[in-house]
Amino acid sequence: MSSLRQRRKNSKKKQQAAEILDIGHQTLTEHVSVRSITVIALALIAGITHGLHLYNMFENERFFSHLSPLERELSFRTEMGLYYSYYKTIVSSNSFSSGIKLLLYDNRTEYPDTINTFRRFNLLPEVLLSEMYRVFQQLGGGNWQECFQINRGYGQPPVNSCTGWSGFIL
Numbered sequence: 001m002s003s004l005r006q007r008r009k010n011s012k013k014k015q016q017a018a019e020i021l022d023i024g025h026q027t028l029t030e031h032v033s034v035r036s037i038t039v040i041a042l043a044l045i046a047g048i049t050h051g052l053h054l055y056n057m058f059e060n061e062r063f064f065s066h067l068s069p070l071e072r073e074l075s076f077r078t079e080m081g082l083y084y085s086y087y088k089t090i091v092s093s094n095s096f097s098s099g100i101k102l103l104l105y106d107n108r109t110e111y112p113d114t115i116n117t118f119r120r121f122n123l124l125p126e127v128l129l130s131e132m133y134r135v136f137q138q139l140g141g142g143n144w145q146e147c148f149q150i151n152r153g154y155g156q157p158p159v160n161s162c163t164g165w166s167g168f169i170l
Contacts, residue, residue, distance in 0.1 A: 068161060082121075089102050091134065148162075
């Protein structure tokens with residue numbers, strides 16, 4: 001009889017332990033999901049704030065929105081201009097595949113040699129963004145831009161400038 005009582009006690013203890021683990025697991029899962037959501041929300045807030053801060057710094061330093069498209073491209077320095085040129089190559093080509101082909105056999109970066117820029121540089125962000133831009137435009141993403149004429153003074157001719165989706169791209 002004592003062995004039967006022990007089995008019952010052990011089975012009750014196992015059952016209680018299983019219930020405790022289930023309850024603990026549920027609260028742990030809820031805690032992790034709340035924590036994950038909090039971390040993601042804080043990361044998004046920090047990223048957006050950082051992006052707005054950089055935009056304002058760049059605008060205040062260069063008065064970027066009042067530059068002609070050529071002057072905007074010339075304001076990109078070092079790698080920023082190089083990577084923008086790769087992005088612009090893909091976006092301005094007839095098709096995505098022809099833009100990729102131009103980057104696979106690039107003879108502008110190290111003229112007269114032809115190099116594969118994908119082996120030399122990390123172009124994944126530029127390729128993804130250019131494809132996203134192409135898809136967005138094909139889906140009728142619109143042409144949201146604001147155009148205005150800027151009188152720059154000092155004997156310089158006025159410049160037509162546009163900001164928005166199409167103003168910065170091409």
